Amino acid sequence: MLRRYGVFGCFKLILSLIFTKLFYTNARLIRLPFDIRNKRYIKIKKGFTTGFGCRLEAVEIAGQNPPSIILGENIQINDYVHIASGELVSIGNNVLIASKVFITDINHGEYSNKFSDSPLSIPNNRKLSTRPVIIEDNVWLGENVCILPGVFIGAGSIIGAASVVTKDIPSYSIAVGNPAKVVKFFDFAENSWKKVNT
Numbered sequence: 001m002l003r004r005y006g007v008f009g010c011f012k013l014i015l016s017l018i019f020t021k022l023f024y025t026n027a028r029l030i031r032l033p034f035d036i037r038n039k040r041y042i043k044i045k046k047g048f049t050t051g052f053g054c055r056l057e058a059v060e061i062a063g064q065n066p067p068s069i070i071l072g073e074n075i076q077i078n079d080y081v082h083i084a085s086g087e088l089v090s091i092g093n094n095v096l097i098a099s100k101v102f103i104t105d106i107n108h109g110e111y112s113n114k115f116s117d118s119p120l121s122i123p124n125n126r127k128l129s130t131r132p133v134i135i136e137d138n139v140w141l142g143e144n145v146c147i148l149p150g151v152f153i154g155a156g157s158i159i160g161a162a163s164v165v166t167k168d169i170p171s172y173s174i175a176v177g178n179p180a181k182v183v184k185f186f187d188f189a190e191n192s193w194k195k196v197n198t
Helices: 002-023
Strands: 034-037 042-044 054-058 068-071 082-085 088-091 102-104 106-108 128-130 133-135 173-176 181-187 192-195
Touching: 054 068, 068 082, 082 088, 088 102, 102 133
Parallel strands: 034 054, 042 068, 054 082, 068 088, 082 102, 088 133
Antiparallel strands: 106 128, 173 181, 181 192
């Protein structure tokens, strides 16, 4: 361990381990610094591991039910991951999240066909709107992925680095790009990944 992390790195790791065992007994290791806001609305299950500088925030919105972040078992999130919920962000078991990933169910304002906030209004003054985000088991999110409100990501899927997910991704598929599109799916009959015909 000393060879891998060095003296200062080992010291930081030991501090993080003590912090984890004192305040997040279900977790495996939460590396400091770690920012959690409204902890009472955040459920962390067994085996949770983080990198440095992660931020989990449950945002209370006037007139709405309390927010909820549910993190399944054996989730690993790497450095500088930010997860924000005003309604529901649910992440399944055995999910791997690379660094600098942003997951949110919140928008500053509404931009649908039914109602749209004016671009002349001040963004920070617009009413927060929410749509739940569900990420099922065994998903892998690559570096710099952004998951936006209302998205469902099916079990066993992979989201490629720097992708922006704006729509649902079916189970057992690989999606890439901005906006993310499915480029491969897993064919269980042939036990291999197949390209999507476009």
